[in-house]
Every structure is written in structure tokens, then in C-alpha cells.
Amino acid sequence: MENQEIEQLQTSEPESAAGVPEADLVRAIEAILMAATEPVEPALLAQLLEQPAATLNRLCQRLATSYEEEQRGFQMVRVAGGWRYQTHPDMVAQVERFVLDGQRARLSGAALETLAIVAYKQPISRAQIASIRGVDPDGVLRTLQSRGYVDHIARDPGPGQAALWGTTVRFLEKLGLDSLADLPPLAGFVPGADVVEALEQGLRVVPVIETPMDNDRPPATA
Amino acid sequence: MENQEIEQLQTSEPESAAGVPEADLVRAIEAILMAATEPVEPALLAQLLEQPAATLNRLCQRLATSYEEEQRGFQMVRVAGGWRYQTHPDMVAQVERFVLDGQRARLSGAALETLAIVAYKQPISRAQIASIRGVDPDGVLRTLQSRGYVDHIARDPGPGQAALWGTTVRFLEKLGLDSLADLPPLAGFVPGADVVEALEQGLRVVPVIETPMDNDRPPATA
Amino acid sequence: MSYEVTTPVFEGPFDLLLHLILSEQVDIHEVSLARIVDAFLVELGRMENVDLDVATEFLLIASTLVELKARRLLPGREDMDLDEELALWEERDLLLARLLECKTFKDVGQVFARYSTLADSSWPRAAGPEEPFASMLPDLMDGMTPAKLLRAAERGLTPKVVPKVELYYVAAVRVSVADALEELFDELPRVGRITFRRLTDGLVDRLEVVVRFLALLEMYKQGYVELEQAERFGDIEVIWLGAEVGASGVSIDDYEG
Numbered sequence: 001m002e003n004q005e006i007e008q009l010q011t012s013e014p015e016s017a018a019g020v021p022e023a024d025l026v027r028a029i030e031a032i033l034m035a036a037t038e039p040v041e042p043a044l045l046a047q048l049l050e051q052p053a054a055t056l057n058r059l060c061q062r063l064a065t066s067y068e069e070e071q072r073g074f075q076m077v078r079v080a081g082g083w084r085y086q087t088h089p090d091m092v093a094q095v096e097r098f099v100l101d102g103q104r105a106r107l108s109g110a111a112l113e114t115l116a117i118v119a120y121k122q123p124i125s126r127a128q129i130a131s132i133r134g135v136d137p138d139g140v141l142r143t144l145q146s147r148g149y150v151d152h153i154a155r156d157p158g159p160g161q162a163a164l165w166g167t168t169v170r171f172l173e174k175l176g177l178d179s180l181a182d183l184p185p186l187a188g189f190v191p192g193a194d195v196v197e198a199l200e201q202g203l204r205v206v207p208v209i210e211t212p213m214d215n216d217r218p219p220a221t222a
Numbered sequence: 223m224e225n226q227e228i229e230q231l232q233t234s235e236p237e238s239a240a241g242v243p244e245a246d247l248v249r250a251i252e253a254i255l256m257a258a259t260e261p262v263e264p265a266l267l268a269q270l271l272e273q274p275a276a277t278l279n280r281l282c283q284r285l286a287t288s289y290e291e292e293q294r295g296f297q298m299v300r301v302a303g304g305w306r307y308q309t310h311p312d313m314v315a316q317v318e319r320f321v322l323d324g325q326r327a328r329l330s331g332a333a334l335e336t337l338a339i340v341a342y343k344q345p346i347s348r349a350q351i352a353s354i355r356g357v358d359p360d361g362v363l364r365t366l367q368s369r370g371y372v373d374h375i376a377r378d379p380g381p382g383q384a385a386l387w388g389t390t391v392r393f394l395e396k397l398g399l400d401s402l403a404d405l406p407p408l409a410g411f412v413p414g415a416d417v418v419e420a421l422e423q424g425l426r427v428v429p430v431i432e433t434p435m436d437n438d439r440p441p442a443t444a
Numbered sequence: 445m446s447y448e449v450t451t452p453v454f455e456g457p458f459d460l461l462l463h464l465i466l467s468e469q470v471d472i473h474e475v476s477l478a479r480i481v482d483a484f485l486v487e488l489g490r491m492e493n494v495d496l497d498v499a500t501e502f503l504l505i506a507s508t509l510v511e512l513k514a515r516r517l518l519p520g521r522e523d524m525d526l527d528e529e530l531a532l533w534e535e536r537d538l539l540l541a542r543l544l545e546c547k548t549f550k551d552v553g554q555v556f557a558r559y560s561t562l563a564d565s566s567w568p569r570a571a572g573p574e575e576p577f578a579s580m581l582p583d584l585m586d587g588m589t590p591a592k593l594l595r596a597a598e599r600g601l602t603p604k605v606v607p608k609v610e611l612y613y614v615a616a617v618r619v620s621v622a623d624a625l626e627e628l629f630d631e632l633p634r635v636g637r638i639t640f641r642r643l644t645d646g647l648v649d650r651l652e653v654v655v656r657f658l659a660l661l662e663m664y665k666q667g668y669v670e671l672e673q674a675e676r677f678g679d680i681e682v683i684w685l686g687a688e689v690g691a692s693g694v695s696i697d698d699y700e701g
Contacts, residue, residue: 023293030295031313032320035573037368040320048319071245073252075566085569091253092565097270098254098262099567105358107560112553120552132545134459147358170361175556176563189551191544257567308574321577329584334593335600342597354601368572369584396585397593406594408601 025049026059029083039082039173080172081179105147107174114140115149115171120186123154123164141165149174247271248281251305259367261304336362337371341393342408345376345386363387371396462547624652624659632669632684640680 028049033040042060046053060083064076075088087095107115110133117132118124129137144150153166172179250271255262264282268275282305286298297310309317329337336359339351351359366372375388389402399405572578632638640660644653660682663669670683 027293027295027310028313028316031309031317032295034296034307034569035309035317035320035577037365037568037570037572048316048323071249073249073254074256074569077566079568085256086566087253087257088249089562089565091250094250094270095253095257095567098266099257105360106564107557109553109557112556112560113549116549116552116556119556120549132542132549134542134546146356148361173568174563175559176566177559184552184555186548186552189548189555191547191551195547196544256569259571306574307571309577317573317577318580321573321580329588333584334596338593338597339600341593342601364570365584368570369581370578371585393585396583396588397590399590404590406590408594408597 020049020051022059025051025056026063029056029060029063033076033083033085036084039079039084041082044082077176078178079176080169108140110135110140111144115144115167118144118150118165119167119171119180119183122166124166125156125162125164127162129165242271242273244281247273247278248285251278251282251285255298255305255307258306259364261301261306263304267305330362333362333365337366337389337393340366340372340387341389341402341405344388344402346388347378347384347386349384351387459546459550462543462550624656625662628656628659628663629668632663632682633686635684637681637683640682643682 029045032045032048042053042057045051045056045060049056060076060078064078064083067074067076073088073091074085076083076085079086113133114129114137117129121128121132126137126141129141141150148168148170150165150171151168152163154164156162156164167180171177177183251267254267254270264275264279267273267278267282271278282298282300286300286305289296289298295310295313296307298305298307301308332355336351336355339354340346343350343354348359348363351363363372370390371393372387373390374385376386378384378386394401573581631643640657643660644656647653647656660669660671664671668685670685672681672683
């Protein structure tokens, strides 16, 4: 999988495998991506252009950087495992005015949180999600599934054979990620000492002596 | 959002009407054309970017020339009165290969249902489709439009001026029908009154059906 | 409907607890039920539409709080033995761990929100290949017939159950906790013991269900009923404890609005 090629200095016309000038490969990449409606995997480019995938990925990378340097109104990005053209985020205002139905569906806090749990813990059962969120996740899962961001990716081998949830390619596209490996490490999100302390305080078991009057209800059972 | 850096194409940084640097306009043109699925008329660009059409046409012309000079794999051409990106004729072999080998070919269940809803309920807004399907239909509509089965056929006369979708001539051709009147009637299918009412309530835009059969437009990709 | 934006939207009992503990540093013991009820109704007003999930989640928030309050009251009782006390500590640690985990993913969710906002500010190339390539594309409608399309239309037009109530609809429902209390004081002594599900069987509107639950919480607080929930998300059992005091003795504000 590694790139075995030696990155050529751009002095003369560099050629890659099978003697195709790199400039021609770059042109072909531009043409193919312009015609594509989904991210194009380097493996597919490799197959179509009969070059090692590593070469094509390197060329794509360089092309993407050059667009950025030239301050194009579009960019070439790696999303959901492939390369694609998209409008530059700087141009959001102008494109929004142009695109019909420019409003994008926004995700609710509950949806984002559930998505986060599924993304990091997949494959995960409904019950496990419920346990983490403290609420029944069925409605949110249904919404996320109907939008295509999560789906059943496996079944629990245990007795219940519960469906296990995972994220989809559309999830990666929605967040603009290339792969799940691009998710930030979960360790970075563990609450700090101050939060832990506050929670411990809030959940003190010993009742506060000064406010014994809150229990103006009779004992639980007669 | 702004990018005041010097655009390499230019020597000094010329400004056009309303003091917008030309480099910014060029970026906006690139972004809009990248997002467009049909040729964009200079008049529309002029309106969107609040510049004289002549200015924009000049900038488009220059941009098109620069792509040609840079030997891009795509080109910017004037087709049917508007500007669009397309693949460079030099790359015909590679693009053909991509189109034939690289594209998946199956109408998903969601796409089929959406297509059927558009066929029977046209003209229909994105919001109405979303309300009926319970999901965001953007991705599916994009696919159907790129295949030339559906297109914008009108605008909602109401406040939002939402684009209204309908099927194309190509759609009818694929089904071997002369007109929409030949679709098998939905008659046998009558949802209960409560269902209809609930749906109506969920609908935000009720289109005024004044151009019901306005789909003698060419397919999107023509 | 214009409400001051005073509280965030609570996504669940953990969410509410985290908010109460972290944002306001309020001891659970001092959390007044009335305050939460108020906060909830404000939330309800702020929401553009109310769906079943929200209502259900709220019921769970409330029952969790009740459980917590009940727990908190336990150590004060004389008959508390060491085993029970240890069990309580265990429960507390478990709850703490779950709150921490919940908080972790809550923070991740915010990062996801940033990612998706950025991703939403770009539009992917979607035009597809131009002619003559477009007509070379394998046609997605190959094999499609009018009859198949009809069946797809029937499937597509059959409404999915997506509970959604517009705000004006909610506003039109005139229910108050006081009214619900009156009904409950009438009904509960007759049945003695009933599940919450059955108690709300005849109610069509979700807001009515919620209001009825609020009324029950008030009765619980004042010692008229016992609430039991055998398992998380399980049925809530309502047990009438008898009344020396009548409904007239209950003081409750009308929580509406």
C-alpha cells in the first residue's frame, strides 16, 4: 500500500509507470472527477488509468493543494474514501444564493450525540446506546437511519440476536470525513477533573442537614 | 469569508462595480459553476453577484481561456446560453471508461419511491417530498436529476419561491408513455382522511397548480 | 409564542442532571420539582414541534429525578443498614460513571456539529457527465414499468409514522396540571393501583399525557401516591396511598404557559 515511487522533482516532464506523463494523469483525474457524482476512490482511478493507486493518490493530493494555493472557488477533497470536487467553504454565501433549496437539514443535539456514540462504539446495540444516553434512542435512531447516516451493520451473536448499529458512508459525507480513522481520539473528550468533582458534589449521598424539610411527604410505604 | 490575497492571474488587483475585487468574483463564478447542474446564464451570475452582465461575461471568458492555457482536464464552455464546466475533449477516452466502468447502476428503493412521488404529485416542492417521505430527499433528488428523470419545472409562487419538481420527457420515454395522463391511476389507493389531514398539516408549502404539465423541458444533462 | 431563552433543550435525564449539576451547581436535594416543571413548559413552548420522543424522554427525565430524590431521602431513615448504604454508594458511583460517559459523547456531539456545519458549507459536484457521456451511463430505469412505478408510489405515499405536532396545535390544547390533579384525585382512589400507561390510555394528545404525569409527580411529592418502575423504560406503576386530605388541600400553581 505504501508509495514506492520516488517523488520526482518537477524539473523536467516526470513520467510514471507505463511511461505516461504525470501531467496527462492529472488531466485525466480532473476530467473524471468533473464527471463524477460520488467520491471516486483512488483504487478506481488506478484501475481506469492503469497506474498504482499510490501514484494517483499522490497526484490527487498535489492537485488538491494546488487548487487551494491558487485560491480557486472550488476545492478537491477526500471524503468517504474518495476524491471529489466541491465548492469552497469560503464561497458559502454566494453558492447558497444560487443553489435551489440551499437549506441543509441540520442535526439535533440528540441526533449528534447518538451519532457520536454509534460512531465510536460501533457495532453497538440499541440497549447499549440507551444505557449511555439515559433515554430510549429508538426515535433518534429511526431518524438517523432514514437519513442514511446509520444502519444495521451486524447482529449480536448473543441470545437476542439484537441488531447492531454502525455508521454509513453518508455519515462520513455529512461530516466531511474521509474515514472513521479521521475521528478525533475519544480520550481527548473525557471530562476534566473539575467536571468530575462537580458531578461528585452534585451526587453526594449524605443528605444536606440544613434542608431536611424537603421531605414533607410521608414515608414511602405505610 | 473574504480573501483579499492577490489573485495570480492579475497584475494589480482590479476592482469591478461596488468595489468587489475581480479575484473574488472569479472565485464565486468557479464555485457557482461547480455547484450547477445546468449551464448558468451570465444574466443570472450578474444578478447573484450584483455586477453588470458584461463584467461577468468578460471574467468568464478569461477564466475559460485560463483553463485552456493551463491545460486542465476540464473546460469551461458556453452552452445553450450559459456557462458550465465539462470534461475536456482530449480526455474523452478516460471519461468514457469511467462512465462505463466506474458508475453504479441501480435505482435504490428510496430513489424509486421518491421518483414515483414526484411523478404522481408534480409539481411538488422539496419540503413536500420531505414531509411525505419523512426524510431529507436532497441526495436522492440530485441523483434523479443527474440522470435526467426529474427536474425543476416551476417555482412555488408563495413567499419562499421554492423550486417545484416534476418528471421529464426522458422519464416518460423510459416508461414508454406518451404523457403523464397515461400513468396508471392511484385510485385504488386512498389513505384515510386522518392520514391526509396529518400530511396536509405537515406540508409547509401548498403549491398553486397552474403549470401542471410543464415538463417539456430537456433533461438536466442535455 | 415568545419565550425567553433561559434553558437549553434537555435531551434526556442525564442531560438535565448534567445541566443542573454543572451549569447551576444545584444540589439534587434542593432541586424543586416545580422549577423543573416550569423549565419544561418553557422548553415545550420553544420547540417548533413536539414529537413523541420528546414527550417520552421527558417522562423519563422526571421519573429518574423522582428516583434520585427518593434515593437521597433514604440515608435519613433510621432503618438504613450498612448493606443498603453500600449499595447506595455503588448506585451513586454507577450513576457518576454514566454521567461522565454521557458528558463525553455530548462533547463529541458538539465537535460533530462543527464538522457538519463546515461540510454543509460546500456543495459537491453533482452535474454528472455531459453528453454524449450521459447517455452512455447505465440507465437506472432499465426494466422499469408503469406498474412498478405505481407500486412504488403506493409505498412512498403510505405515511411513515413520523409523529409531529405543529406548535399552533399544541397551543390549542388547554390542559393544566390543576385540572389533571382534580381528575386523578377522582380516579385513583377508585382504582387503587394502576399503570401509568393505562392511566393515560384514553388521552390522544401527548401534552395531556405529560401534564398528567406532572400532576402525578406532584401527588407523589405530597405523599398521595407511590410510583414504582421495575426496570428502566418499564411501565410506571401508580399506587394510591390513601388520603386524609382531599384535593382541595393540595396547593398547586397552574403551570400553564
